Amino acid sequence: MYYKKIYIRDFGIFNNQNLEGISKNLVVIGGKNRAGKSTFLKLLRYLPFGLPKDNSIPPAVDNYYIEAELKKADKKFSLFIDGYAAPKVIDDDQQEKSASELFNNLDQLSYQHLFSISLNELQDLAKIAKGKKKEKRLYSILLGAGFSELVKVPEIADKYFNYAKSIGGKLGDPTVASFKPYYNQIREAEEKRDQALLEVDEFRQKNKDLSQFQNKLNSKRREIEKLENHYILIDLLKNNYSELKEIVNLSQKLNKVINKNSLQTSSQLNNSEINAENTGLQTNLDQFLIFMEHESKKIRKFQQKEESLKERIKNYLLQEDKIEKSKQQLLSELENLDTSWNNGLQQLENIKVDLIKEKDINQKLKKYRDLNYDIEKIESELKNLSYKLEENRQELEEIDFKKPSLILKQSYFVLALSFLTLGSSFWINIEQLKYFSLVLALTAFIYYSSNYRSSKLEKQRLSKLEKEEQLNKNQLQNKELELKKKTSYLEQVRADLNKYAKILGISEADYLSFIDSYLREVRDKKRRYRELKIKKEENQTEKQKLKMNLTGIKNLIKESSSYCSLDFNTFAGIDLIENYQILFSEFDKIKELKDLTEEYRKIKSQLKHTLNASDTVKTALFELKQDRDYYQTFIGFYHKFTSQSAVEKKKESLSVQINNLKQEKESLEEKITTVKNRINALSTSTKLESAQQKIDLAQTGLEKQAQSYAVNKSVSFILKKLRSRMIEKAETELLKPASDILSRITSHHYCDLKTAAELDQQDFRVVTENGRQFNSTKELSRGSLEQLFLAVRLSRIKEIKPPLPLVLDDSLVNFDQNHLYNTAKLLVELASRHQIFILTCHPQLISFISQLSNAAQYWKLDSGQFETASPKKLAAYLKE
Structure with a gap:
């Protein structure tokens, strides 16, 4: 099931937001702090x-309203939430459905703690849960339904055991606990009854007569029993004659197989030689059967693993070829990367890319380009300033003017002369002097007007040019100093880049144009080479495991060949993996022998079971031959008869003898009955009846107590067995997938996950790759703790079907780069069957996901506003 569309009209920071065309696989929503990620979770x-009426959700502006379109099993569903009302679900046929049914009928606590994971959910259970009851509930959710009830089993088992102990002690002894009063009553009553029977002399005599009759009767019975036992053996032999015949035939076949040396025909041997050979064959057969019985589990185990071993061998050879091709491809790419490398993989291994951060080298390259641009700009500005200084110098040289003060003095002098001439004209009556003074004044005015203003402007221009010259000189000095600093910094950056190029083994002079892409290629190839080595090591480990299994088969074949005359082709130097087909064809011969042996053993076992099932048969066989090997005794008994008709004749003869003896026994039993009646008449009836009544009552009470003891003891035993099996099931079936996920997240550092030693602790134990065991999650670091609980949740999520959408809100912030990459890879794989929403503010996670998957969808979230984005732009936005 997955969301196709979500419309949020009013919910916290979200207002009229519409998410359409949501991917059914991986949906990455990137946003900064307070962008609305936790609100969306x-x-x-x-x-x-439905929405809770508490402070756990952000308030609405007006009234909560959300619409969602979902798809499940090729059917579309529309979900509506209006205010605090329960969610309303409508299918394609406009039929109203249950939201609980749509979400697999999961309870709210299970859904929220498994399918909506924030950083808080990946903490210790005691920190998440409010109280022990909630903590047990969460532990049950993580391990599977009903598992937490297993914690109560030891307490219940002890309760039943203690109750049984209070009745009959630990061993059920009738002389202790609740059994003791009844036992004592029976014992006292029996003593009273025996005492009453000894009161009369006649009773004693009759008792003596009774004893004699009983002895005779016992003798007859033993004689009848002996004949009946013999009769039983005859009847058993008759009914199993065909099975015995088949056993003998199978034994002869097996003797032929295990006979290593061809025997001479029986006509060439005398009786003693035949007997010796038969003894030898039987010895070889016994040894062969012992071997087959001893190795039957191993043969059955190899037989069950045969097909899987063949498949594993094919996979190993295929993987070996694939690794070699990948290696050759990598070598070819390394040769194209740098033709000067002679031993590409070794030189690639020697490059320490960990010493170089791509961010640093990109910053250095950017700084280098910026410095070059700045230097060129400064040099251009220096040229312009030099040109301006030269122009200023030329203009200063061209300026030639009279000083305004000199012009003013000259004008004042002429004007004074004019006033003097005018004054003289009053003393000397010469009319021309007045005109002459007027001409002088007019001349002074014209001279002043035409020269003073231009001279003043020229002076201002000179001053301005001098200031500009000084300013340009200062600027020139500053730019030269700045150029010197930039040049020095450029050389420093070039030295750093030269160091990076040396680390990367770049010999080209123009490396600056490609050093960043070269680093990425080297990193990628080192990663591929590292993965190739890991695959190679894993394949070698698989090879060793296969060799161990195949060596076991080979050794079994060689060992079998020492017991039988079959021709096996296995030899010491065989390549077990490449010649596995030859090995398995030889193993087929062993299976044929095993089948023959099992048929022999089966019929023999059935006969042995028949012989051992009845104590009467065992007694009869023991009387026949004082030997506890009942099977061999019966085989010997079989050889005494030449045919089945001989057996039937013997059976009829014994039947006649038994009938005669039974008639004699019945006569004795009648005499014994008469004597017993007389003894009863002579006994003190009141005492005997009272004693017998007490015995009966005590026996009834004891029987009830015994039944109660048996029931409670049995329940205690069954509960302990149940708890043991359930713990084993939890650790193999429930926690094994979680262990595998945790191992992948931590790069196989943690290899095994178990429940706590005592289940009522609600805790986990983890084992590292080197065997170190952490008995509690409190011993783990915060990152390891979060990785453990994420692994357990992902394991439980995989078990729940059909798959439901999963939401993670910045749950991986405490993971380092390697563990973050491993987790991203797991989430990408999980997204093939689950819709996963990843809410994050970390660009590195987005970068890893974009490397691992081309099918992911990316959304930018900013102040409650959603918009689609590319992974590159989204990562850049989060870096701002």
Whole structure:
């Protein structure tokens, strides 16, 4: 099931937001702090169950309203939430459905703690849960339904055991606990009864007569029993004659197989030689059967693993070829990368790319380009300043003017002369002097007007040019100093880049144009080479495991050949993996021998079971031959008869003898009955009846107590066995997938996950790759703790079908780069069957996901506003 569309009209920071065309696989929503990621998590968390009326969700502006379109099993569903009302679900046929049914009928606590994971959910259970009851409930959710009830089993088992102990002690002894009063009553009553029977002399005599008759009767019975036992053996032999015949035939076949040396025909041997050979064959047969019985489990185990071993061998050879091709491809790419490398893989291994951060080298390259640009700009500005100084110098040289003060003095002098001439004209009556003074004044005015203003402007221009020259000189000095600093910094950056190029083994002079892409290629190839080595090591480990299994088969074949005359082709130097087909064809011969042996053993076992099932048969066989090997005794008994008709004749003869003896026995039993009646008449009836009544009552009470003891002891035993098996099931079936996930996240550092030693602790134990065991999650680091609980949740999520959408809100912030990459890879794989929403503010996670998957969908979330984005732009936005 997955969301196709979500419309949020009013929920916290979201207002009229519409998410259409949502991917059914991986949906990455990137946003900065307070962008609305946690609000979106709460929206998806409560969507299936309705909104709570508390402070756990952000307030609405007006009234909560959410619509969602979902798809499940090729059917579309529309889900509506209006205010605090329960969610309403309508299918394609406009039929109203249950939201609980749509979400697999999961309870709210299970859904929210498994399918909506924030950083808080990956903490210790005691920190998440409010109280022990909630903590046990969460532990049950993580391990599977009903598992937490197993914690109560030891307490219940002890209760039943203690109750049984209070009745009959630990061993059920009738002389202790609740059994003791009844036992004592029976014992006292028996003593009283025996005492009453000894009161009369006649009773004693009759008792003596009774004893004699009983002895005779016992003798007859033993004689009858002996004949009946013999009769039973005859009857058993008759009924199993065909099976015995088949056993003998199978034994002869097996003797032929295990006979290593061809025997001479029986006509060439005398009786003693035949007997010796038969003894030798029987010895070889016994040894062969012992071997087959001893190795039957191993043969059956190899037989069951045969097809899987063949498949594993094919996979190993295929993987070996694939690794070699990948290696050759990598070598070819390394040769194209740098033709000067002679031993590409070794030189690639020697490059320490960990010493170089791609971010640093990109910053250095950017700085280098910026410095070059700045230097060129400064040099251009220096040229312009030099040109301006030269122009200023030329203009200063061209300026030639009279000083305004000199012009003013000259004008004042002429004007003074004019006033003097005018004054003289009053003393000397010469009319021309007045005109001459007027001409002088006019001349002074014209001279002043035409020269003073231009001279003043020229002076201002000179001053301005001098200031500009000084300013340009200062600027020139500053730019030269700046150029010197930039040049020095450029050389420093070039030295750093030269160091990076040396680390990467770049010999080209123009490396600056490609050093960044070269680093990425080297990193990628080192990663591929590292993965190739890991695959090679894993394949070698698989090879060793296969060799161990195949060596076991080979050794079994060689060992079998020492017991039988079959021709096996296995030899010491065989390549077990490449010649596995030859090995398995030889193993087929062993299976044929095993089948023959099992048929022989089966019929023999059935006969042995028949012989051992009845104590009467065992007694009869023991009387026949004082030997506890009942089977061999019966085989010997079989050889005494030449045919089945001989057996039937013997059976009829014994039947006649037994009938005669039974008639004699009946006569004795009648005499014994008469004597017993007389003894009863002579006994003290009141005492005997009272004693017998006490015995009967005590026996009834004891029987009830014994039944109660047996029931409670049995229940205690069954509960302990149940707990043991359930713990084993939890660790193999429930925690094994979680262990595998945790191992992948931690790069196989943690290899095994178990429940706590005592289940009522609600805790986990983890084992590292080197065998170190952490007995509690409190011993783990915060990152390891979060990785453990994420692994357990992902394991449980995989078990729940059909798959439901999963939401993670910045749950991986405490993971380092390697563990973050491993987790991203797991989430990408899980997204093939689950819709996963990843809410994050970390660009590195987005970068890993974009490397691992081309099918992921990316959304930018900013202040409650959604918009689709490319992974590159989204990562850049989050870096800002």
